[in-house]
Amino acid sequence: MGLVLWEVDAQADFMLPGGKLYVPGAEKIMANLNRLVEQVRQSRVLLISSADAHQPDDPEFREWPVHCVKGTAGAELVPEAPAARQLVIPNRENFVFPDDLPSYQQVLLKKKHARRL
Numbered sequence: 001m002g003l004v005l006w007e008v009d010a011q012a013d014f015m016l017p018g019g020k021l022y023v024p025g026a027e028k029i030m031a032n033l034n035r036l037v038e039q040v041r042q043s044r045v046l047l048i049s050s051a052d053a054h055q056p057d058d059p060e061f062r063e064w065p066v067h068c069v070k071g072t073a074g075a076e077l078v079p080e081a082p083a084a085r086q087l088v089i090p091n092r093e094n095f096v097f098p099d100d101l102p103s104y105q106q107v108l109l110k111k112k113h114a115r116r117l
Contacts, residue, residue, distance in 0.1 A: 054067070
């Protein structure tokens with residue numbers, strides 16, 4: 001496997017009508033997203049995904065509507081976006097990568113607000 005697919009914010013709050021930061025027309029690409037991720041499911045491509053994972057009091061919400069709060073339906077990937085063998089990497093310093101890293105089809109990077117220095 002030498003190909004990588006980079007998937008960004010394929011989450012309900014962005015992609016589905018009624019989502020907190022819905023991008024108009026985003027749902028129209030979901031069939032194509034599913035076709036691309038199917039290549040991942042068949043172990044032809046590695047999927048690297050990033051996803052918002054905000055706390056309810058995230059400072060970003062001073063500038064943007066509340067969206068993709070951890071544990072809410074809006075923060076979940078749309079059904080077309082995940083692969084079966086998924087490694088979720090939370091945004092924390094003490095995360096330890098598993099020894100069987102090559103066995104995963106998808107690496108999901110949970111991102112949250114970064115403090116401005």
